[in-house]
Amino acid sequence: MTTTALDSFIRDASLCSHQQPDPADCVLALAPLMLDLIEHAGSFLEPQHFRSDPATYTRNLIYCAPDAGLSLYALVWLPGQWTPVHDHGSWGVVGVVEGVLEERSYVRLSPDRHADEDIDLARGGTLLLGRGAVTSFVPNPDHIHVTGVPQGRGRAVSLHLYGRTMNSFNIYDVGSRRRQRIDVSHNES
C-alpha cells in the first residue's frame, strides 16, 4: 500500500462521521480502520510528523477537514511527558504506532456534567497501549483522562483522529474541582 492508505482512511472516516450521527457508532466503525492505518503508518508518516519538544508532548497535524469536522494528528511523547487531566468534547479514535502509550482514566462523580465548578473526579483504571493498540472515546458523558509516557519508558508515537478540529479542550484541576476550556496549537505539517 502507498500513500493512498492515508487517503482512503480520510475518505472512509469522513463518510463515517457524516453518516453516523451517534458518536458511539462512529468510533465503532472507525476503530478497525485505525487498526489498518497503523499497519501502514510507514507509508505516509514523514519526518515532520515525528517532531518532538523536550518541554512538552507534540501534536503534529496530519490532516484537518475543510469543514472542521475531522482532524488527524501524530502525537509524539518523550519519556516523562503527560497531558493535563482533560476531555475532548468530541469522539476520538487513537492508535499507537511506536512505544507504549499510557492512559489513566478519571470518572466524574458530580452529576451536572455542564458545570465548570464543584467537579468531583475519581481516579479510574490504567491502560497500557502498545504498538498496534487502538482505543476510542465518545463525549456525553465526557471521557476524562491523562495520557503520556512515564520516565524510563521509550518514546511513543500515536495517531489521533477526532470528530472536529482539536484546537481546544477542557482541562481539569482535580484539587480545586474546576475545569476550564483552553486553546491548543498544533504544528502544521
Ligand SMILES: [Fe+2]
Ligand atoms: Fe485525550
